[in-house]
Structures are given as C-alpha cells and as structure tokens.
Amino acid sequence: MQLLQEINHYITGVGVTWNPVPSVMQRLNVGLDYESSDLQDFKPWGYFSALEGDREDDQLQDRNLTLDYAGTWNASRGVFSSALSWGGQVYDEFSYQLNGFDSRFAGPGDQLVGDGTIRDVGESRTRVRSGGFFLQQMVGFRDRLFVTGGVRWDGFSTFGDDFGLATYPKLSAAYTVSDESFFPSGLGIMKLRAAWGVAGKAPSVFDAARIYEATAADEAQPAVILANFGNPDLGPERSEELEFGVEGMLLDGRVAYEFTRFDQTTKDALICLPQAPSLGTEECTLRNLGELSNKGIELMLNVTPVRMENLEWDVGVNYGTNKNEIMDMGGLSQLSSSVQVGQPLPVVYDDRVVNPDAVGELPVYEKRYLGPNYPTDTYALSTRVTMFKRLTLDLLGEGQKGHWLANGPGYQGMRRTSWPTCFAIQDRIKNGDTSTMTAGERAMCDPNRSDQGVWTMRADFFKLRSATLAYRLPEGLLPVATNATLRLQARNLFTITDYTGLDPEAEDGGAAGTYRNEYYNLPPARSFILQLTVNF
Amino acid sequence: MRKHAKVRGRWAAWITGLFVVFAACDLNVKNPGAILDEDLNDPGLMRVVAAGVSAEFSDVVDGIAFTIGRLTDEMVGSGSYGDTGLLRRGIIRSDDTNGEWEQTHEAAWAAESAIERFRSVLGQEAETSPFTARSYLFEGLGHRILGEVFCQVAYDAGPAEPKSGAFTRAVTSFENAIAAATTPESSDYKTAAYGGLAQAYVGLGDWSKAVEAAAKVPTGFVYAAIYAVPENTNVVNGETHGRPEMSAYRTIAASFDPPDPRAPFTVCGTLNASNRVVPTGACSHSQGASGDHTPHYRQEKYDDLGSDIPVVKGTEMRLIEAEAALLDGDLAMFTGKVNEVRTFHGLSPIAQPASAGSIRDTDENDAWSILDRERWLTLWLEGRRLWDLHRWNHPFIEGGRLVDKYPPDGLRASCFPIASGECDLNTNLQCT
Numbered sequence: 001m002q003l004l005q006e007i008n009h010y011i012t013g014v015g016v017t018w019n020p021v022p023s024v025m026q027r028l029n030v031g032l033d034y035e036s037s038d039l040q041d042f043k044p045w046g047y048f049s050a051l052e053g054d055r056e057d058d059q060l061q062d063r064n065l066t067l068d069y070a071g072t073w074n075a076s077r078g079v080f081s082s083a084l085s086w087g088g089q090v091y092d093e094f095s096y097q098l099n100g101f102d103s104r105f106a107g108p109g110d111q112l113v114g115d116g117t118i119r120d121v122g123e124s125r126t127r128v129r130s131g132g133f134f135l136q137q138m139v140g141f142r143d144r145l146f147v148t149g150g151v152r153w154d155g156f157s158t159f160g161d162d163f164g165l166a167t168y169p170k171l172s173a174a175y176t177v178s179d180e181s182f183f184p185s186g187l188g189i190m191k192l193r194a195a196w197g198v199a200g201k202a203p204s205v206f207d208a209a210r211i212y213e214a215t216a217a218d219e220a221q222p223a224v225i226l227a228n229f230g231n232p233d234l235g236p237e238r239s240e241e242l243e244f245g246v247e248g249m250l251l252d253g254r255v256a257y258e259f260t261r262f263d264q265t266t267k268d269a270l271i272c273l274p275q276a277p278s279l280g281t282e283e284c285t286l287r288n289l290g291e292l293s294n295k296g297i298e299l300m301l302n303v304t305p306v307r308m309e310n311l312e313w314d315v316g317v318n319y320g321t322n323k324n325e326i327m328d329m330g331g332l333s334q335l336s337s338s339v340q341v342g343q344p345l346p347v348v349y350d351d352r353v354v355n356p357d358a359v360g361e362l363p364v365y366e367k368r369y370l371g372p373n374y375p376t377d378t379y380a381l382s383t384r385v386t387m388f389k390r391l392t393l394d395l396l397g398e399g400q401k402g403h404w405l406a407n408g409p410g411y412q413g414m415r416r417t418s419w420p421t422c423f424a425i426q427d428r429i430k431n432g433d434t435s436t437m438t439a440g441e442r443a444m445c446d447p448n449r450s451d452q453g454v455w456t457m458r459a460d461f462f463k464l465r466s467a468t469l470a471y472r473l474p475e476g477l478l479p480v481a482t483n484a485t486l487r488l489q490a491r492n493l494f495t496i497t498d499y500t501g502l503d504p505e506a507e508d509g510g511a512a513g514t515y516r517n518e519y520y521n522l523p524p525a526r527s528f529i530l531q532l533t534v535n536f
Numbered sequence: 537m538r539k540h541a542k543v544r545g546r547w548a549a550w551i552t553g554l555f556v557v558f559a560a561c562d563l564n565v566k567n568p569g570a571i572l573d574e575d576l577n578d579p580g581l582m583r584v585v586a587a588g589v590s591a592e593f594s595d596v597v598d599g600i601a602f603t604i605g606r607l608t609d610e611m612v613g614s615g616s617y618g619d620t621g622l623l624r625r626g627i628i629r630s631d632d633t634n635g636e637w638e639q640t641h642e643a644a645w646a647a648e649s650a651i652e653r654f655r656s657v658l659g660q661e662a663e664t665s666p667f668t669a670r671s672y673l674f675e676g677l678g679h680r681i682l683g684e685v686f687c688q689v690a691y692d693a694g695p696a697e698p699k700s701g702a703f704t705r706a707v708t709s710f711e712n713a714i715a716a717a718t719t720p721e722s723s724d725y726k727t728a729a730y731g732g733l734a735q736a737y738v739g740l741g742d743w744s745k746a747v748e749a750a751a752k753v754p755t756g757f758v759y760a761a762i763y764a765v766p767e768n769t770n771v772v773n774g775e776t777h778g779r780p781e782m783s784a785y786r787t788i789a790a791s792f793d794p795p796d797p798r799a800p801f802t803v804c805g806t807l808n809a810s811n812r813v814v815p816t817g818a819c820s821h822s823q824g825a826s827g828d829h830t831p832h833y834r835q836e837k838y839d840d841l842g843s844d845i846p847v848v849k850g851t852e853m854r855l856i857e858a859e860a861a862l863l864d865g866d867l868a869m870f871t872g873k874v875n876e877v878r879t880f881h882g883l884s885p886i887a888q889p890a891s892a893g894s895i896r897d898t899d900e901n902d903a904w905s906i907l908d909r910e911r912w913l914t915l916w917l918e919g920r921r922l923w924d925l926h927r928w929n930h931p932f933i934e935g936g937r938l939v940d941k942y943p944p945d946g947l948r949a950s951c952f953p954i955a956s957g958e959c960d961l962n963t964n965l966q967c968t
Contacts, residue, residue, distance in 0.1 A: 051820055101766075118841075120766040211570035215591050216767040219842075223587030224571055225646070276693040276962040277955065280645025282638035334960055337631070412616050416825055448625070452618040 002042040009035045013066075023074050031066040045108045054103035057113050061096040081140035085150075090131040097124040129157040130202065132165075144179040148172045156202040156236065166236050170197030178248065188255075190248035200236035203270055207286045208234040229285040237288070239266045254304040264294040271329055289330030292345060296322040310389070316382040323376050337367075338515040344372035346515040348404040351453025356440030363443035365451050371458075373515055376402030392470045399462035400505060407501035408508070408519035411455040415447045421500055456517075459504035461497035466490065480536060487531040492524050577657050585650050586667035591768060592646040593674045596639045597761035597845050598771040600685060601919035603628070603636065605772065606782050607949060608921040609932050610912070614824020614832065615781030626933065626948025630956040630967060636685065637955035644678030644709075647671040669717035669725040673759075676709030676732045677847055683739050684923035687951035695964045696954065703739035710736065727752065728759035731848030734856050743860040750853035755880050757853075760844035769841040772917055776835050780804070780821040784833035788912050797881050798837075798913040805831035837917055851877045851914050855907065862892060862903050870903055874910055895928045926950035 013031035020026070037060045045053040070087030102116035113119070136150030153165045172195035177183055183190070210230030217223035245260035269290030274282070299319045306313040326341050338346035348370040353363045381397045413419030417426050422445035428437060429446055442449045468489040478484050497504045506518035576585060606613035606623040613624035619632050650671045654662040662668050682689050683702030690696050691705070710733040717726035730752040737746035763770040775781035784790050789799035805813040805822030813831050815822035824830040838845070858873035867888055875885035886906060893902020900909075911924055925933055933948040959967035 118765050206570050209570070210573040212573065212576060212588070213570065215588070216764060217587040217591035217594065218762050220764045220767075221587050222584050223591045224576065224584050225588045225591055227570065230573075274957070274961060276690075277634075277638040277641045277958050278690045278962060279641075279693050280648070281642045283642075332961075337956075411618075412825070415616055415621065448621070450621065452621075 001044075001047060002040065004040045005037060007035065007037040024071065025074075026071040027069070029066065029068045031064075031068070033064040033066075034062070036061045042111070044111070045105045050103065052104040052116075053111060054101065054105075054116065055111055055113050056099070056101045058100075059096075059098045061094075063094045065092040065094075066090070076140075079142045081143070083138040083140075085136040085138070086134065088131065088133040091129065093128045095124070095126050097122070099123075127157070128202075131155055142179075144176045146174045154200060154202075154236075166200050166238070168198045168200055168238075170195070172196070188248055188250040190246065193243075193245045193247075195243045196241070198238055198240050200238055201270070202236045203234050203286060207270075208232060226281065226283055229283055231286055233288075234270075234286060235268065235288055237266055237270050238268050239264055241265075254307060256300075256302045258298070258300040260298040262294075262296055262298075265327075266290070266292040266294070271332075271335065273330060273332070274335065287330065289328075291327040292324060293327050294322065294324045296320060310387060312384075312386045314382075314384045316380070318378075318380040320378050321376060322374075322378075324372075338373065340369075343369060344374075344376075346373045347371070348373050348406075348456055348515075350404075350406070350456040351451045353440050353443040353454060356438060356443070358439045360435045360437070361439045363439040363449055363451075363454075365443070365453065367453070370404045370456060372403050373405070374403050375400035390472045390474075392468075392472075394466070394468040394470070396465045396467075397462060398465050399460075401460035403459050404456055405459035405499065405501065405504060405506065406452070406456040406517035406519075407499070408452075408455070408517055409521075410501050411450070411452050414445055414450060414455075417447065419445075421445075457499055457501075459497065459499040459501075461495055461499060461504040463495045464493045467493060478534060482535045484532065484534040487529075487533065489529040489531070490527070491529070492526045576653070579657055582654055582657060582665070582667050585653055586670060589643075589647045589650045589671050589674050590762060592639070593643045593677065594761045594763060594768050596636070596643050596678070596681060597847060597919060598763065599639065600636050600681065601845055601917050602771050602775055602782070604685070604919045604922045605917055608925055609787060610917060610921045611782040611787060611835070612785055612824075612830055613781070614783040614785070614830035615775070615779060616825035617781060620781065628949045628952055630953040630959060633686075633952045634955040634957045636952060637958055640678050640682050640685075644675045644682075647675035647678065647709075651675075664716060664718045666717070666719060666721040666725065669713050669722040669729075672709050672713035672716060673725050673729050673732065676706045676713060676729065676736070679703070679706035679709060680732055680735050680739070681919070683736070684920065685952050686954060688954055690954060690958060690962060690965055693962045693964060700740055703736045706736040707733060707740070724757075724759060727754075727757055728848045731757070731759065731850075731853060734853055735848070738856060738859075743863060747857055747860045750856045753848070753850045753853040755850040755854055755876055757848070757850040758846050759848040760846045762844050764842045765840075770838050770843050770845065772835070772845070773838040773841050773843055777819075777839070777841075780824040780832040780834075782835075783824055783830050784835055785831050787833075788909060789835075789916065790833055795836075796913050797883070799916045800836040802834045802836055803831070804834050807831055835917060846918055849914070851880060852911075852920075855911055855914060858910075859907055862907060865892065867892065867903055870907075874906060877910060877914060896931050922950060922952075 011031070011033050013029055015027060015029045017025065017027045037058075039056075039058040039060075041056040043050045043054050045051075047053055067090040068087070069089075070085060073082075073084045075082045075084075099122045100113035101120040102111075102113045102118065104117040105111045105115060106117070113121075132152050132154035134150060134152035136148060138146060138148040140146045149169075149171045151167060151169045153167050155165045172193070174191060174193045176189070176191045178188065178190040206228055208230055209228065211227050212224040213227035215223050215225055241262060241264040243260060243262045245258070247258040249256045268288035269292050270286055270288060271290040272284035272286050273289060274284040297320065300317070302314065302316045304312065304314050324344050326339065326343060326345050329335060329339075329341055332341070334340040337349040340347055340349070349367060350370055351365040352368045352370075354366045355361055355364050377400065379399050381395075381399075383395050385393045410419055410421070414422045414426075425437065425441050425445035426447075428434070429442075434442065434446075443454045444450060466489055468487060470485055470487040473484040473486060475483065495504070501518045503518060503521060503523035506521040506523070507516045508519040508521050603619075603623065605611040606620055607626065607628055613620035619628075622628065622632070648671075651662070651668055654665055654668050654671070658665060679702045683699045683706060686699070686702075688696040688698060689702040691701070710729040713729035714726055714733075716722070717729065730749045734746045734750035734753070737743070737749060762768070776783075784799070784801040789795060789801055792799070795801055802818050803816055804819035805815050807829075808814045811829065813823035813829050819832065819834055821832050821834075823832055837843075854873045854876045858870045858877075861867075861869035861873060871886065871888040878885055889901055889903040889906055891902050893899055893904045895904045895908060897905060899905060908924070908928070908930070912921065915921065915924075924930065930950070933950045954965065954967055956967070959965055
C-alpha cells in the first residue's frame with residue numbers, strides 16, 4: 001500500500017500604512033492564502049484487503065483573498081483619551097476538490113485512476129464571499145479605565161435572498177484597579193475586565209437555496225433527487241456573550257493568575273428542522289430557531305516557588321469548565337437521540353442494563369440519558385525545573401472529565417471473542433456455565449446478548465502528554481554554532497482512566513461538536529523523540 | 537491650519553472612497569454543482585426528474601431486503617453491525633427503522649411531487665405520459681412496501697392506521713398507473729402495476745381481485761428496482777460479497793445441494809470438528825464476525841453491485857394464484873400453479889400433495905409447507921419474507937428453528953415498528 005500526500009501552502013500579502021496626521025493611522029492589507037494538496041492512496045493488485053486493488057486520488061485547493069482596511073483616530077483631552085476606529089473587510093474563499101477512485105485492476109503494476117474497471121469521480125467548487133464594516137469608539141480615563149463600544153455589519157453570500165446585513169454590537173470595559181491609590185501595594189498588579197458582545201456564524205454554501213443533486217438511476221442514466229429544501233429567510237446564528245474576568249501578578253511576578261467567567265447564549269441557532277417523515281420527505285429545512293446556553297469558567301495560575309541563580313522551578317495549573325444546554329429548538333423537544341431540549345449538546349442516550357445483578361437471568365435493557373458527549377471539565381498541570389540555566393525538565397499533563405464515550409472497538413472485539421476483558425466470561429459461556437452469570441456480565445460479554453449501548457461509558461482521564469529533558473550545550477562546543485540544544489522528549493507516556501476502550505478522547509465523527517464515539521480510530525502513539533537543535 | 541484641513545479632507549475622501557468600494561462589492565455568488573428547483577421546469581428535463589423517482593425507489597428496496605434478510609429465516613446475521621446482533625434474535629426497534637420508514641415515504645412522495653411537476657410542465661400530455669405511469673407505479677410500490685413491512689402505517693403526520701391503509705393507497709396508485717399507461721413505452725409499467733395490484737389485494741385479503749390482477753402478468757415478467765455501479769449500488773451484494781454481514785448458513789437455501797437456482801450461494805467456509813471455520817478458498821471472507829463463528833455462505837442471487845432486485849414477478853403471481861387455490865381447497869390448481877413456477881426455473885414438477893395441511897405442521901410435504909418453501913425460494917432476498925411470516929403467523933416467529941440456535945426471548949418480530957423519528961415528530965401518534 002502507498003499513501004502519499006503533498007501539500008503546498010503559500011501565504012502572501014501587501015500592507016500599506018498611512019498616517020495623514022500624527023493622530024490618525026490607517027492601514028490597508030491585501031492578502032492571499034493559497035493551499036493545495038494531493039493525496040494518493042494506492043492498494044496494488046493482490047493487496048490483502050482489496051484483492052483486485054484500488055486507487056484514490058484527492059486533489060484540493062483553497063484560495064482565500066482578503067481585503068482589510070482599518071483606521072484609528074487617537075485624541076486626548078485632560079484625563080480622557082479617545083480612539084475612534086472604523087474599517088471594513090471583504091473575503092473571498094474559494095475551495096476546489098477533485099476526487100477520483102478506481103478499483104478492480106486487471107493485474108499488477110503501478111496503476112493510476114482510470115486503469116481500473118469501477119471508477120468514481122467527484123468535483124466540488126464552492127465560493128463564499130463576505131464583507132462587513134465596523135465602527136468602534138474607545139474612551140479612556142486616566143490611563144486606567146477604558147470603555148469600548150462598537151458595532152459591525154456583515155453580509156454573506158450564504159445568507160438567504162431575503163436576509164440583509166447582520167448587525168453585531170459590542171461593549172467592554174477594562175480597569176487597572178492596582179493603579180488606584182487605595183489599592184494595597186502587596187497585592188501587586190490587578191486588572192478587572194468585563195465584556196459583552198454579539199457574534200455570528202453564517203450558514204453553509206447551499207443552505208439557503210432549494211436545490212436538487214444529480215445522481216444516476218436506471219442503469220447510469222442522469223437523474224435528480226431533492227438535496228435541500230432551502231430557506232430564503234436564512235441568516236446567521238447569533239451568539240451573545242457576557243464575560244467577566246480578573247488578571248494580575250503578585251510577588252514580583254512569581255505568581256500570575258487569570259480568572260474568567262463566561263455566559264454565552266446562541267440565538268437563532270441554525271437548526272435543520274425535520275418534519276414527520278409521513279409528510280413525505282426525510283429532508284429537513286434549515287431555520288434560525290434554536291437557543292443554546294454555554295457557561296463556564298477559565299482559571300490559570302502560574303507559580304515560581306523557587307527562583308535561584310542555578311535553580312528555578314515553575315508550576316502551572318489551568319482549569320476550565322464548559323457546560324452547555326439546549327434551551328429551545330423552535331418548539332421541538334428533540335432532533336435526534338443526541339440532540340434534545342434540556343440536555344447538553346450532544347447528549348449520550350444509550351442502553352443500560354436494568355437488572356445487572358440478577359443471576360441466571362438475561363439482561364433487560366432500557367435507554368437512559370447518560371450525560372454529555374464532550375468533557376465538562378478540562379485541566380492541565382505543568383511544571384518546569386531549570387538547573388544551571390542549561391538543563392531543563394518539562395512535564396505536561398492534561399485531564400478531561402464529565403463526558404461519556406461509546407467504546408466501539410471493545411464492543412466489536414467482544415463480538416469477535418477477541419476483547420481481553422471478556423475472555424473469562426466467554427470461556428464460561430462456551431462451557432455452558434451461564435446459570436451463575438449475572439445479567440450485567442452477559443450484557444457486556446455474551447456476543448449473542450450484548451447490546452452496543454452498554455459499551456458506552458464514562459471517559460474521564462488524565463494523560464501525561466509529554467515529558468521533555470533539554471540540555472543546552474556549552475557555548476563553543478560546536479564550532480561556528482551560536483548555540484545548540486539536545487532534547488529528549490517522550491509523548492503519551494501514560495493514561496489514567498477507567499474507560500476500557502483504546503483512547504478516552506477518541507473522535508470518530510464529532511465534527512463541529514456533533515456526536516462522537518470511538519470506532520475507526522487509532523489511539524495516539526507513545527513516541528520518543530531525540531532532537532539536536534543547532535543555531536548558526 | 538489650512539494645510540491640516542487640506543490633509544484631513546484628503547484622508548476623509550480616501551476613507552469615503554474605500555467605503556464606497558466595500559459597499560459596491562457584490563456578495564452574490566452562484567456555485568456550481570447544484571440544480572435549482574426552478575431550473576427543472578423544462579419539458580426536456582422530465583426524463584431526468586422521472587429517473588430521480590426511480591433512484592429514490594431503488595434507495596428503499598435493497599436496504600429493506602438486507603434488513604429483512606437478517607431478521608427472518610432468509611439469512612443468518614453474521615456480521616458486526618450494531619443491529620445485526622438484535623436482528624438475528626428477532627428484535628427490531630423503532631430506533632432502527634428510521635431509514636426504511638423515511639426512504640419509503642420519500643419514494644412515494646418523490647413520485648407524487650414529480651407527477652405534479654409533469655402536470656405543471658407538460659399540461660394535458662402528462663396524463664398519458666410514460667413518466668406519469670411509471671411514477672404512479674413507484675408510488676404504489678412504495679405504499680405496498682409500507683403495508684407489507686410495517687406493523688402500522690401513518691400518512692401526512694396523521695394517526696396510526698392498520699396495514700390496510702397502505703394497501704388501499706397502493707391500489708389507487710396502481711390503478712392510476714394503469715390508466716396513464718396508454719402508450720407502448722408504458723407497457724411494462726402497466727404489467728408491473730397489475731402485479732402491484734395483485735400484491736396489494738393480497739394485503740387487503742381480497743383474493744378474487746388479487747387473482748384477477750395476477751392473471752395479467754406473464755410468468756416470465758420481471759420488474760425490478762435498478763442498481764448500478766458506482767451510484768445506486770445493491771447493498772445486499774455489498775454486504776455479502778464485500779463483507780460477510782449475513783450468511784445463508786443453516787437456511788432453506790443451504791439445504792439444497794446443488795443449490796436451488798432461485799437461491800444460489802457459495803460455501804466460503806465450513807466448520808471443522810473443533811467448531812472452527814475452515815476457508816474453502818472460494819471467497820475472500822470465510823466467516824462472519826459474530827461470536828459463534830458462523831461460516832459464510834455467500835448469496836449469489838445478486839452477484840454484482842449492479843444486480844437489480846425484482847419487485848414484481850410473474851412467478852410470484854403464479855404463487856398468488858396457487859395460494860388462492862389452496863384457500864379454495866383446490867389442490868390440483870395449486871399444484872399446477874406451483875409447477876408453472878418450477879418449470880419456469882427448470883426444476884422438476886412436484887406431485888400433488890395429499891393434503892392442504894397447515895403452515896404450522898411439521899410435515900414438509902403438505903400443500904402449505906410446499907407453498908411456504910416455494911415462496912421462500914422464489915422471493916428470496918427481495919424483502920418479502922417478513923410479510924409472509926406475519927400474515928401466516930409463521931411458527932418461525934415463535935422460535936427460529938432454522939437460524940437462531942439460542943433460546944428466544946419471546947416472539948420474534950414479524951413486522952417493523954413505526955420509526956422513532958415519526959413518533960417524535962408526529963403529534964397524532966402515540967408510540968409505545
């Protein structure tokens with residue numbers, strides 16, 4: 001098998017800045033971001049999983065053009081300062097994909113797409129154009145209190161024909177309270193901040209239009225089937241967020257902290273509203289209907305307990321929570337088992353065994369809400385020890401908790417009698433010893449009685465993501481080198497979890513926050529990297 | 537001061553100019569790759585619209601044949617899909633019938649909306665258009681499938697109706713197809729519609745009308761849902777040749793050596809003395825993924841991803857006539873009709889059975905057992921077996937004598953529950 005990918009990525013831009021008077025600054029940027037890739041997946045004739053071979057070639061191009069203009073007029077009078085900003089942007093995003101697949105080659109050799117007997121090809125060219133203006137006014141008071149208000153108007157080519165511009169206001173304040181005379185000097189530097197704002201997310205390319213897609217029927221004759229109902233009133237999702245925070249430093253910078261609390265409500269969420277299938281079609285209509293709540297905190301603390309000439313020790317903690325809930329879906333109580341009002345998005349709703357401890361009985365299943373599919377709590381612990389300004393040890397651990405994940409490999413391995421945690425029970429089943437077995441044991445490990453839902457479980461974990469030992473070589477050791485560092489890094493050294501699958505943070509599916517599980521995934525590999533970096 | 541005013545005026549003009557440039561940007565984009573609804577209102581495109589109805593219908597048939605194959609005694613579910621483990625135990629849940637329910641309704645709806653477009657675009661010409669006749673045929677077949685497969689039906693977000701609600705609608709659609717099929721190009725659609733009419737009248741228990749309609753379908757006639765590569769491939773082929781998701785192991789098909797021509801299969805693996813599968817070398821897969829190491833007996837009725845699946849056949853019509861004769865106690869007529877089918881397939885005729893017997897008898901040679909076997913073989917993997925189990929109250933649903941070697945939890949399902957998606961969105965339904 002050959003798997004080759006070539007990626008070319010170019011970013012270029014031109015910027016012009018003009019200050020007609022010292023208090024006025026203007027800039028104009030024109031940018032181009034271009035990326036192309038060519039992916040070749042070739043299984044030659046005789047390959048074990050595709051005996052007659054197959055070949056896939058996927059070519060992609062993304063080209064993003066940006067025109068960005070902004071200006072600022074700064075002024076001050078007495079204890080007040082002011083910055084008036086204005087500007088506008090135009091974006092043009094073009095994506096092109098050409099996918100070719102071919103299988104059943106006549107014989108061995110380096111085959112190309114077109115050399116097989118079953119060919120499939122697909123082409124996609126999409127362009128999204130958007131533009132907007134903004135106006136913003138900042139007012140400062142004695143260089144310690146800053147209040148900013150602004151508004152922007154955006155238009156998207158993906159909005160419905162009957163939808164105009166989207167308006168997004170914002171208001172924020174920042175206050176360096178430690179600059180005040182009443183602030184105790186022992187508390188170091190402290191800044192308080194608060195912000196409110198509205199942002200938007202545009203629909204996708206074809207969401208607003210009623211369209212049909214081409215297909216083949218009647219022995220490869222052209223045909224059309226409904227692809228999307230369309231909605232001419234379609235606009236963006238609007239997310240309104242209120243955020244409060246405090247940040248600062250203590251003890252000559254040896255303690256740094258930051259705390260933020262956010263409360264976000266997404267209104268007019270884009271929901272594909274289905275109708276009862278008996279009305280005729282399974283296609284849903286995308287509407288601006290839903291309301292989603294998203295609340296949480298973010299906490300950061302960095303401490304340097306030891307700071308000496310030849311020894312420094314830093315410790316860092318990051319902790320965040322994110323609890324979301326679907327508040328409304330335009331009167332619907334649910335869109336699917338994983339999208340339900342009053343539950344997190346997405347929620348895990350799966351089979352549980354009602355009689356797990358019953359001996360000699362068959363398992364009885366019942367569907368239940370288990371919990372969120374994505375973690376509600378995330379945390380990171382890091383530490384660094386530096387000795388003699390040359391030798392550094394870095395450790396980074398991360399954890400997640402609060403989420404549930406379906407262990408697909410476990411379920412399928414159990415069904416094939418090849419999952420180690422079930423070997424003992426399956427041996428007893430093979431020997432006919434089921435009368436002393438609990439319903440819970442059979443639900444998990446009897447291939448003919450198990451249900452996939454019982455393999456959905458809590459997936460809390462802590463992983464040591466990396467451990468790095470670095471040594472900066474003595475200057476002059478390598479001739480002509482400015483400096484050099486030898487680094488040994490170990491990744492994914494261990495995971496602490498009760499989850500029995502291969503990886504408690506696996507994502508098969510799960511794009512853009514949709515339901516995910518563990519199925520066609522490989523867990524991250526444990527790796528060791530030895531690296532020498534030399535600068536000249 | 538004057539200079540500053542001049543500069544300010546210049547940059548103000550510059551800013552204004554830029555805003556004009558931004559404002560003048562046209563954000564409208566027309567992307568290729570999709571066909572707008574109004575663009576289809578062209579008489580020259582009606583063939584493409586009609587083909588779309590065929591595509592929607594083909595979407596339904598193979599999936600239902602695959603599910604029913606695993607749920608009934610047609611096949612043994614031997615693969616790793618989540619529903620396979622349940623289906624082999626005779627369990628089908630409303631969460632698992634969403635695809636079949638939605639696609640079947642959509643097939644009927646797509647036909648109905650296409651007919652509306654034909655009338656709007658073609659005017660009076662639509663009333664005798666082959667496109668209209670064919671679309672009515674697909675609409676009727678969609679209703680017939682709903683009636684045969686689901687325990688209850690519902691239309692237009694209305695309350696649950698008995699199966700007869702679907703069969704009655706099917707009769708109307710087939711009669712409309714026959715009325716529209718006035719040209720030679722529509723000849724097959726008319727014959728197929730008569731076959732559909734016979735199937736629907738069986739559903740309604742009106743055997744005299746069923747026999748009357750069946751008589752208009754020659755024994756050799758076949759109307760099929762069409763599949764092709766690479767689009768619209770036959771799922772039953774993919775799931776048996778591409779992977780061992782279901783097997784004919786220990787089914788009626790496997791009891792024939794050589795295989796009956798109506799139920800051909802290849803033995804890909806056999807069990808040795810240690811109860812382990814030994815590959816025969818005939819196939820790339822020799823066993824299923826299920827825990828009891830089921831040997832893969834690969835169906836060959838659909839030996840290609842582009843194999844079509846019959847939905848109306850003259851041979852089925854003869855068996856409908858045979859069943860009607862059996863219900864009338866006419867064993868001679870019954871035997872004659874069964875033998876018409878067997879002769880058509882190159883098989884030796886059967887002797888007239890000594891008694892009608894019953895579907896519940898263990899005697900394999902009575903008339904009902906013969907009919908059971910002949911329908912099993914003739915309609916194998918066409919998504920029809922569940923309906924026979926249901927309407928005959930077949931003993932298989934009480935124990936699974938052929939496929940499920942494990943003690944049953946209770947009665948096996950003999951029909952699909954209304955899909956959970958309908959239950960959630962249809963306020964007139966109360967699903968338990």
